[in-house]
Amino acid sequence: MSNTSAGEVVVELRNVRKEYPTGWGGTILALDDVSFEVYRGEIFGLVGPNGSGKTTTLKLILGLIFPTSGEIKVFDSSPFDISVKNKIGFLPDGPYFYDFLNADELLDFYGRLFGYSKSERKERIEQLLDLVGMKRFRKMPLRNYSKGMMQRIGLAQALINDPDLLLLDEPTTGIDPIGAHDIKQLMLKLREQGKTIFLCSHLLADVQMICDRVVILNLGRVIRKGTVKELLEPTAVTEIVAREVSEEVFKYVSELGATVERRDGDVVFRLLDHDRAPEVIETIRSHNGHVVSITRLTETLEDVFIKAVKEAGAPQIT
Amino acid sequence: MRVVWVIARNTFHEAIRRKFFWVIFLFALVAIASANLFSGIAPGEEKKFVFDFGLGSITLFGMLIVVFLGATMIPSEVDRRTIFTILSKPVRRWQFLIGKFLGLALTTLVTVACMGALLIAVHSYIAKGLDINVVKAVVLAFFQLLIVGAIALAASTRGSLAFNIVFAVLVYFVGAQSSSLLTLAEPEKHLAHAHTQHVEPVSWKAYVFRGVLKTIYWLVPHLDNFDVRQAIVTDSVVPWQTIFNCILYGLLYCSVLVIVAIVLFQDQEF
Numbered sequence: 001m002s003n004t005s006a007g008e009v010v011v012e013l014r015n016v017r018k019e020y021p022t023g024w025g026g027t028i029l030a031l032d033d034v035s036f037e038v039y040r041g042e043i044f045g046l047v048g049p050n051g052s053g054k055t056t057t058l059k060l061i062l063g064l065i066f067p068t069s070g071e072i073k074v075f076d077s078s079p080f081d082i083s084v085k086n087k088i089g090f091l092p093d094g095p096y097f098y099d100f101l102n103a104d105e106l107l108d109f110y111g112r113l114f115g116y117s118k119s120e121r122k123e124r125i126e127q128l129l130d131l132v133g134m135k136r137f138r139k140m141p142l143r144n145y146s147k148g149m150m151q152r153i154g155l156a157q158a159l160i161n162d163p164d165l166l167l168l169d170e171p172t173t174g175i176d177p178i179g180a181h182d183i184k185q186l187m188l189k190l191r192e193q194g195k196t197i198f199l200c201s202h203l204l205a206d207v208q209m210i211c212d213r214v215v216i217l218n219l220g221r222v223i224r225k226g227t228v229k230e231l232l233e234p235t236a237v238t239e240i241v242a243r244e245v246s247e248e249v250f251k252y253v254s255e256l257g258a259t260v261e262r263r264d265g266d267v268v269f270r271l272l273d274h275d276r277a278p279e280v281i282e283t284i285r286s287h288n289g290h291v292v293s294i295t296r297l298t299e300t301l302e303d304v305f306i307k308a309v310k311e312a313g314a315p316q317i318t
Numbered sequence: 319m320r321v322v323w324v325i326a327r328n329t330f331h332e333a334i335r336r337k338f339f340w341v342i343f344l345f346a347l348v349a350i351a352s353a354n355l356f357s358g359i360a361p362g363e364e365k366k367f368v369f370d371f372g373l374g375s376i377t378l379f380g381m382l383i384v385v386f387l388g389a390t391m392i393p394s395e396v397d398r399r400t401i402f403t404i405l406s407k408p409v410r411r412w413q414f415l416i417g418k419f420l421g422l423a424l425t426t427l428v429t430v431a432c433m434g435a436l437l438i439a440v441h442s443y444i445a446k447g448l449d450i451n452v453v454k455a456v457v458l459a460f461f462q463l464l465i466v467g468a469i470a471l472a473a474s475t476r477g478s479l480a481f482n483i484v485f486a487v488l489v490y491f492v493g494a495q496s497s498s499l500l501t502l503a504e505p506e507k508h509l510a511h512a513h514t515q516h517v518e519p520v521s522w523k524a525y526v527f528r529g530v531l532k533t534i535y536w537l538v539p540h541l542d543n544f545d546v547r548q549a550i551v552t553d554s555v556v557p558w559q560t561i562f563n564c565i566l567y568g569l570l571y572c573s574v575l576v577i578v579a580i581v582l583f584q585d586q587e588f
Contacts, residue, residue, distance in 0.1 A: 059402075064587070065587040085406060092403065095403070096398045098328065113404070113407045113408065
């Protein structure tokens with residue numbers, strides 16, 4: 001497995017291009033010159049608008065489709081190498097399984113594909129049903145499952161082989177807030193265990209919260225990549241939280257064009273110009289007020305995403 | 319082999335839990351069991367009627383089952399996206415396809431075995447004894463249906479559901495008349511009176527037409543060889559050699575179809 005200064009590379013895409021035939025000799029470009037690496041033990045986020053090529057990228061990594069050109073390596077091997085698949089777990093977007101089976105039977109089926117013995121399968125199924133909170137519904141046919149239940153059981157099947165690399169396509173879609181929180185906690189726990197997680201999601205707040213590195217795709221091209229910290233630039237907005245603020249200070253700060261908000265007995269000033277912060281702090285203090293905190297706000301991933309997509313050109317609907 | 323068996327077992331379980339399977343299967347059983355009730359329309363020929371009607375039911379309802387199962391096999395996996403989670407596990411594409419075929423074969427075997435056992439029971443009751451020719455005919459019906467199922471499965475690796483069904487049914491009907499194709503392609507050899515009459519020179523159009531017919535003849539399965547109804551209703555003995563040859567032909571034809579299906583499936587994108 002190749003190593004870099006950043007760590008052991010688990011997934012590597014080099015100048016990958018993917019065209020889909022459209023009939024009559026035409027093609028549509030899904031990915032163009034896409035390159036990135038995923039390192040062992042990180043949570044890697046792949047984000048992008050609809051049609052940006054996220055699912056195509058996942059399918060290429062899984063060996064479900066073939067690249068038009070470029071190179072893909074998973075655990076330093078071809079994605080079509082069968083031994084690689086022993087180390088992978090995959091949860092597709094909006095998963096659908098054999099609905100004539102119940103949860104026990106479904107997990108048993110996938111366990112059999114990995115060649116686990118009966119006792120191994122039994123033990124693993126118990127652990128996984130417990131982990132995804134589906135023990136109560138283990139005998140219910142999948143056709144009666146809600147979307148969220150299907151997502152939970154999908155996660156269980158992705159973990160059946162205790163994979164080193166977990167590929168998750170929109171894992172929290174359709175799941176209630178508690179379930180979504182549980183899944184995020186699980187991802188963090190798996191990272192602690194040294195697992196690598198490749199996450200495709202539209203939920204940018206989640207990606208920002210749990211991912212170590214992020215790639216933003218737009219129209220099949222990588223338009224931003226880096227650690228979350230690298231991507232999120234500080235803004236000019238500064239938030240000052242103060243107490244015992246006099247009316248004069250209110251008036252003065254309002255004239256600077258700052259927004260004022262009351263929060264739990266404190267006053268929150270949000271200055272649009274960072275350079276005015278020292279004089280506002282001085283004014284608060286000179287009027288016997290107390291400054292509780294000063295924070296220079298950074299962009300959210302959503303800000304970065306929207307800015308990047310706009311700069312790169314949004315998909316045109318024709 | 320383990321993976322192939324896991325896929326085959328799952329395919330079989332899925333097939334027998336489908337509603338349409340039970341509707342057709344139960345309908346076939348009712349038709350075979352009630353054959354005796356209709357045998358009155360052929361007085362003195364009750365035994366032959368029960369056999370003819372029963373075997374016809376096995377073939378017709380069996381064909382409906384295998385064509386529908388075979389034709390939906392791959393498209394339904396792709397549409398439901400269940401294929402994503404299977405091929406992302408350590409499953410080779412050829413293992414998946416052979417597993418699907420064996421699952422279909424197992425379903426066909428169980429279906430034909432149940433329908434055949436009922437036919438043999440009804441026929442033995444009317445004939446006051448077991449006629450081994452009926453058993454032979456049921457065995458041949460199984461292999462005939464297996465070929466049709468393999469055709470539907472091979473088509474399903476690339477075609478849409480509607481195409482797969484139409485294609486498999488069309489091949490079935492053409493295959494069931496394959497010897498007629500040869501007669502049309504080579505009338506001089508097959509028509510008895512051709513030897514006594516003056517033979518007109520063949521035009522290029524007729525030559526091309528005959529070539530096409532001959533090609534179709536060699537491509538389609540010779541399913542009429544599996545139909546021994548005529549021999550049985552005329553009280554002829556169906557030789558074991560014929561049964562053996564048909565089984566061998568059926569297995570070879572299915573093997574070729576599965577290999578074709580694997581080749582078509584190998585570079586399929588999902």
